[in-house]
Every structure is written in C-alpha cells, then in structure tokens.
Ligand SMILES: CC(=O)N[C@H]1[C@@H](OP(=O)(O)OP(=O)(O)OC[C@H]2O[C@@H](n3ccc(=O)[nH]c3=O)[C@H](O)[C@@H]2O)O[C@H](CO)[C@@H](O)[C@@H]1O[C@H](C)C(=O)N[C@@H](C)C(=O)N[C@H](CCC(=O)N[C@@H](CCC[C@@H](N)C(=O)O)C(=O)O)C(=O)O
Ligand SMILES: Nc1ncnc2c1ncn2[C@@H]1O[C@H](COP(=O)(O)OP(=O)(O)OP(=O)(O)O)[C@@H](O)[C@H]1O
C-alpha cells in the first residue's frame with residue numbers, strides 16, 4: 001500500500017463523499033474501485049475521475065495512470081479500514097441491528113424514535129453487508145449523536161467481521177429463524193453466527209437488549225451480566241398487544257392505546273424492541289408512541305394495498321420458513337369478509353432443508369381455511385401434490401392464469417423471496 005489509512009483519512013476529511021459506481025458518480029467524491037461478480041472497478045478508475053471524482057482508490061498498478069489514482073493493497077479492505085477509522089472518531093452509542101427477520105423494519109422504527117431526541121444516523125435501506133456497513137459508516141456526519149448499523153449475514157463470521165468495523169456499543173438480535181441456511185449449514189450454526197454480536201458486546205462491556213419471551217435469545221443472554229430485558233410484564237420494557245385487525249394496536253403500562261400502521265402480528269415484536277431501546281435512551285413515552293404511530297412500511301415489506309375490490313398484503317421483500325410461517329399464521333387470523341387467497345413464492349438459499357421446508361409450508365397452508373392456496377416457483381413446484389393446492393412452475397404461468405381469471409373481492413397475501421419478485425403480480429391483481 002502506497003498510502004496509509006491516516007493519510008487517506010485526511011483526504012477523506014476534505015472529500016467526505018464515497019462513490020463505488022461510475023454510473024452514479026458524485027462530484028468531488030472518492031471513488032473506490034471495488035471488484036464484484038461482474039466487473040473489475042479498477043477499469044473504471046479513469047472514467048470516475050473524468051466524471052468528477054476527486055481521487056480513485058485502486059488496487060491494480062496497471063490502472064495507476066493518473067496522479068489522482070491512489071494505489072492500495074486491496075480496495076475493499078481499505079474501504080473497511082477507512083470506515084473503521086472514521087467510526088473511531090466518535091464516542092457515541094453505536095447500535096448493531098442483527099437477526100433473521102425484522103432488522104430493517106426495527107431499524108426504521110428506531111430511527112424515527114431516536115430522531116425525536118438525537119441526531120441519529122442509520123443504515124439506508126438494507127446496506128448491511130461487508131460493503132454496505134463501511135459505506136454507512138463513512139456517511140456518518142460529524143454531529144451524529146447515535147447510530148443504527150444494520151448487519152446482515154448469510155455465513156459464519158460475517159457479523160464478527162462487521163463488528164470489527166462498526167465497533168458497536170449496544171446491540172440486539174431481533175430473532176433467529178431458518179434464514180440463509182445454505183450458507184450457515186444448519187440452524188445451530190445460524191445461532192452461533194448471530195451470537196457473534198453478543199461475543200463482541202460481552203468482550204467490550206457492551207449492552208444487549210433481549211426479548212425475554214424468546215427462549216433461544218433468553219438462553220443466549222445468560223452470558224451477559226446486565227442485559228436489558230423486554231417483553232415480559234416485569235421487564236424493563238413491556239407493551240400489550242391489543243389487536244392486529246389488520247393494523248397492530250397496543251397498550252403501554254399507562255393503558256394508553258396506540259394505533260399503528262403496521263400489519264402482521266410478528267411486527268409487534270419489532271415495536272416492542274423499538275419501545276425498549278427508545279425508553280433506554282430516555283426518549284419520552286409520548287415521542288416514542290408518536291414515532292411508532294406515524295411509521296408506514298414501504299418497499300414490499302408488509303404493505304397493505306387496496307386495489308379494486310381486492311385487499312393485498314404485499315410482503316414480497318424476502319421469505320424463509322420462519323417468516324412465511326409467521327405471515328400465514330397472521331393472515332389466518334386476519335378478519336375479513338373477503339375470500340382469502342395466499343400466493344407464496346419460493347424460499348431461496350435454504351440449502352439441504354429446502355425441499356423439506358417447502359413441503360412443510362404447503363402443509364401449513366393446507367391446514368388453514370383459505371379459499372385458494374397458490375404456490376409459485378420451481379422449488380414449490382417439485383413438492384408432493386396435495387388436494388386444494390395450486391402450483392405454478394414459474395411466475396409467468398401464474399400471471400397468465402390471473403390475467404385470464406382475475407381475482408376479485410379477495411384478501412390476498414403475497415410472500416416470496418427477493419429473487420422471485422412477486423411484487424410484479426400487482427399489475428394483474
Ligand atoms: C460490489 C458492488 O458494490 N456491487 C454493486 C453493483 O454490482 P454490479 O453488478 O454492477 O457489478 P460488480 O459487483 O461486479 O461491480 C464491481 C464494481 O464495479 C463498479 N462498476 C460497475 C460497472 C460500471 O459501469 N461502473 C462501475 O463503477 C460497481 O459499482 C462495483 O463497485 O451494482 C449493483 C446495482 O446497483 C449493486 O446491487 C451491487 O451491490 C452489491 C450487491 C453490494 O454488496 N452492495 C452493498 C452496498 C450492500 O450492502 N448491498 C445490499 C445487499 C445486502 C444483503 O443482501 N444482505 C443480506 C445478508 C448479507 C449477505 C452478504 N454475505 C453478501 O454477500 O451480501 C441480507 O439477507 O440482509 C443491498 O443492495 O441492499
Ligand atoms: N419479527 C418478525 N418475525 C418474523 N417475520 C418478520 C418479523 N419482522 C419482519 N418479518 C418479515 O420479514 C420481512 C422483511 O422484513 P425486514 O426487511 O424488516 O427484515 P430484514 O431482517 O431486514 O430482512 P433483510 O435482511 O433481508 O433486509 C417482513 O416483510 C415480514 O414478512
């Protein structure tokens with residue numbers, strides 16, 4: 001490496017804008033020439049400078065054809081080290097947001113709540129991996145008072161590595177489910193992988209927020225001297241679910257009834273966790289409830305959409321056995337006079353439990369009194385035939401069917417993995 005992190009940090013202080021993509025370069029930014037599955041970013045270094053980048057950080061000498069090309073050993077590692085260096089300039093609470101399901105929703109809720117009192121910086125969207133976390137940290141303004149850093153994982157060691165970059169002072173695991181088992185190998189490994197956040201916090205005297213109603217998390221929390229408990233009546237934070245018909249309403253200890261714009265009983269856990277952390281950081285009850293009340297989900301995550309005579313629950317952002325089960329149970333208790341239809345797409349990245357779990361979801365849906373149970377994608381298509389189940393090998397076949405036989409006066413749950421993009425079904429509903 002021809003430049004030290006300290007020297008690069010001085011340059012970053014003068015140009016505190018990071019670009020990684022010449023298709024959307026920002027003037028005066030530092031272009032980090034990452035390598036990916038499709039391109040070698042080094043090849044775009046000159047283009048980045050021509051388009052207005054102040055410097056290009058590269059790791060292949062042959063592309064160092066301009067004095068504003070800064071050669072380092074490895075661009076990705078350099079980006080991570082620079083972001084860790086930037087993070088170390090802050091003596092503020094940094095909250096790590098991890099878990100199988102509900103990370104982004106909880107992070108968004110918390111961002112609303114904490115912003116009532118603090119200058120809060122939070123992960124945008126779900127920029128939560130080895131590139132997204134550094135980019136998030138490098139966007140953290142100097143006057144930040146508290147930060148929410150989402151950490152996603154699909155293999156062992158990932159959360160530990162992200163902790164070495166973000167150095168969280170606080171953290172939580174929303175829940176541990178059967179997500180990404182292809183990378184983890186099995187459920188036990190997923191528990192071990194998620195516990196990397198606790199390993200880090202324990203070693204650095206950090207604070208963990210623990211759902212006392214979740215047996216796995218409760219067991220894992222035994223290692224903490226003083227975790228902050230939530231969920232139980234005598235815990236630090238407690239709320240009571242009033243209903244989810246379909247919007248969640250809840251009461252706090254003062255018996256105040258709060259009506260939210262979130263659907264799906266599973267989102268109550270996310271609300272509880274948000275309430276706990278808001279309370280811990282002494283945001284007033286009034287401000288916490290106001291922030292939760294006004295939060296509306298977007299980006300295909302548990303959205304309620306009325307279209308013609310149909311009501312659609314669009315939950316097409318991602319899917320794994322735990323979240324599909326939660327969605328089916330929640331939809332089953334959804335009170336409506338309309339005919340209930342479920343459209344479930346393949347659950348990706350499940351490894352060797354994939355076949356079994358797809359079969360289980362079909363059986364679960366069969367046990368519910370839905371009018372139609374539609375499964376779409378090659379993984380569901382391979383499962384054993386069951387009466388009352390409609391299977392489509394691909395989305396186009398389903399689109400054809402729905403175009404020829406439009407659904408009306410129905411309540412429709414749509415849930416599937418990102419790869420299958422079930423939100424496009426909205427066009428024919
Ligand atoms: C490397 C990169 O940033 N890639 C983004 C890029 O992809 P593209 O297909 O263009 O090509 P390459 O990746 O090969 O590009 C190499 C670089 O070259 C640049 N470049 C290319 C062409 C060009 O003309 N000019 C150029 O400068 C290019 O920009 C690269 O820097 O663009 C895509 C479209 O915008 C991006 O999708 C792609 O982003 C990748 C996927 C990425 O990792 N982005 C992070 C910022 C991020 O956080 N993304 C999240 C994904 C989070 C996620 O899936 N999380 C999982 C768990 C974590 C799994 C983890 N192990 C993992 O591997 O990700 C979860 O379940 O939550 C997001 O996008 O939401
Ligand atoms: N507490 C929960 N329990 C089970 N399922 C949940 C929970 N919270 C959210 N979900 C489901 O997960 C979907 C995605 O939510 P969200 O984006 O918040 O999760 P995530 O963990 O951030 O996912 P990703 O890492 O892929 O971004 C929701 O639409 C819902 O179906």
Ligand SMILES: C[C@@H](N)C(=O)N[C@H](C)C(=O)O
Pocket residue numbers: 126180317318319320347348349416417418419
């Ligand atoms: C979109 C990505 N974060 C994710 O959750 N992927 C899984 C496999 C999904 O789409 O269900």
